[in-house]
Amino acid sequence: MIERQHLLRKIPPVDQLLLRPAIVSCIDRTGREFVVSEIQRLLQGIRDAILSGEVSAGDLSPEKIEMSLLETVERRLRPKLRTLINATGVVLHTNLGRALLSEAAQKSLSAFSGNYTNLEYDIDSGGRSHRDKLLEPLLQEVLGCEAATVVNNNSAAVYLILNSLACGREVIVSRGELVEIGGSFRIPDIMSRSGAILREVGTTNKTRIQDYRDAIGPNTALLLRVHPSNFRMLGFVEKPGLRELVNLSREAGIPLVEDIGSGLLVDLKPYGIQDEPVAQESLAAGADLICFSGDKLLGGPQAGIIAGAGKLVGLIRRNPLMRTYRVEKLIYGALEATLASYRLGRAAEEIPVVRMIAMTAADLKKRAGAFARRLKSALPSDVRVSLAEGSSVVGGGSCPECRLPTTLIALEVAHTGPNAIESRLRLQDPAIIVRLEMDRCLIDLRTVFPEQEPFLISGIQKALAEPA
Incomplete structure (x- = not known):
């Protein structure tokens, strides 16, 4: 007890610490109040540790x-949202922020974030306008639709469609399409919250057009078709095609809504993207409304896009909840810049998501070989750098069966397991996120920009120089 009292008396007072040059400099950068608070917090922790004998x-x-304080201040002030290097080869990595924006979209964020805009102002007339007017003409041109509106994500789009067009009435959907779209968000739950009444038809693996026809009644508001973006059913399966459902909806006078999920606007079949509906094709086939995400295969910011018949979009716009789900000026700006690339036919060159998917196996092999040679020359001899054939994935709940051929760079260190290597890389600044497969630490350059390669090499150098 006497020893503890002696240690407590040895703790330097706050005023004494505040006079130390490094702490004075820290105050100049961060403010006295913050530093004093951190010192008091630190000293209280020391008192508690003394009393517990630690x-x-x-x-x-x-x-x-002082050293402990400066480390604590630096850690506390470091932004929680940080940039990193995605070396996994997963193009739409949900945990890493999904779609990367084009240069034009990034410039729009920079321009609009620090300036006033005409978000709801008509420059020509000097009167109030509606924010939908900013993007609707471009969406009409790109999608070939009659009307369109934008909300903050595709779940919101589905909810608003159901709440606006089917509250208190039945919506017919196949049991095989009652999907969970990630984060425990399930179509039946969204439907229930919207006020619509779920009318399931068919079975998990087999639904026929007659099942829809038999379910139609006086309380039917919509036919809903949901694209199973994040899974595929194989084997003894059957479901009606879109045109069959369009014909039935016309025959019954009931609108057909298709949730196409990932927002594909160009045909990527030549690059291995199969079984993903293209927005324009769904509308051309006769779907009354479609909805999809902005930050998946479209390659834009997080948004939910609703497009189709003007009368139906108008009803959705007039829903009082629309204000709850509307997007702000930065999303409009980034989405407009993204869609402009599609209008000009430059998506493969300008949209990072499309560009990454379109990378050829030959180009990736050549790039991986050159990178591996530079990396090998920068590392000690006990680090083995090798190449292996492999595949990238799209990610983001899109195209689960698609495998994009690539060349992987494998890292192996004597007496150090792949999990330890992965951990060291992840703790670098910027963090390097790699893939662990078959007891190897793998790098896929598909999702690494060429200008990031020097930082990737230096980060690997630092990580592998750390003691085990």
Whole structure:
């Protein structure tokens, strides 16, 4: 007890610490109030540690406390959202933020974030306008639709469609399409919250057009078709095609809504993207409304796009909840810049998601070989750098069966397992996120920009130079 009291008296006072040059400099950068608060927090932690017998006299020097304080301040002020290097080859990595924006979209964010805009202002007339007017003409041109509106994500789009067009009435959907779209968000739950009444038809693996026809009644508001973006059913399966459902909806006078999910606007079949509906094709086939995400295969910011018949879009716009789900000026700006690339036929060159998917196996092999040679020359001899054939995936709940051929760079270190290598890389600044497969640490350059390669090499150097 006497020893603990002695240690408590050795704790330097706050005023003394505030006079130390490094702490004075820290105050200049961050403010006195914040630093004093952090010192008090740190000293209280030291007192608690002394009383529990966890601190020795050597830990109480002003120098050690100063070092601990500066490390704490740096850690506390570091932004929680940080950039990193995605070396996994997963193009739409949900945990890493999904779609990367084009240069034009990035410039729009920079321009609009620090300036007033005509978000709801008509420059020509000087009167109030509606934000939908900013993007609707471009969406009409790109999609070939009668009308369109934008909300903050595709789940919101589905919810608003159901709440606006089917509240208190039945919506017919195949049991095989009652999907969970990630994060435990399930179509039946969204439908229930919207006020629509779910009318399931068919079975999990087999639904025929007659099942829809038999379910139609006086309380039917919509036919809903949901694209199973994140899974595929194989084997003894059957479901009606879109045109069959269009014909039935016309025959019954009931609107057909298709949730196409990932927002594909160009045909990517030549690059291995199969079984993903193209927005324009769904509308051309006769779907009354479609909805899809902006930050998946479309390659834009997070948004939900609703497009189709003007009368139906008008009803959705007039829903009081529309204000809850509307997007702000930065999303409009980034989405407009993204869609402009599609209008000009430049998506493969300008949209990072499309460009990454379109990378050829030959180009990736050549690039991986050159990178591996540079990496090998920068690392010690006990690090083995090798190449292996493999595949990238689209990710983001899109095209689960698609495999994009690539060449992987494998890292192996004597007496160090792949999990330890992965951890060291992840803790670099910027963090390097790699793939672990078959007991190997793998790098896929499909999702690494060429200008990131020097940082990737230096980060690997630092990580592997750390003691085990």
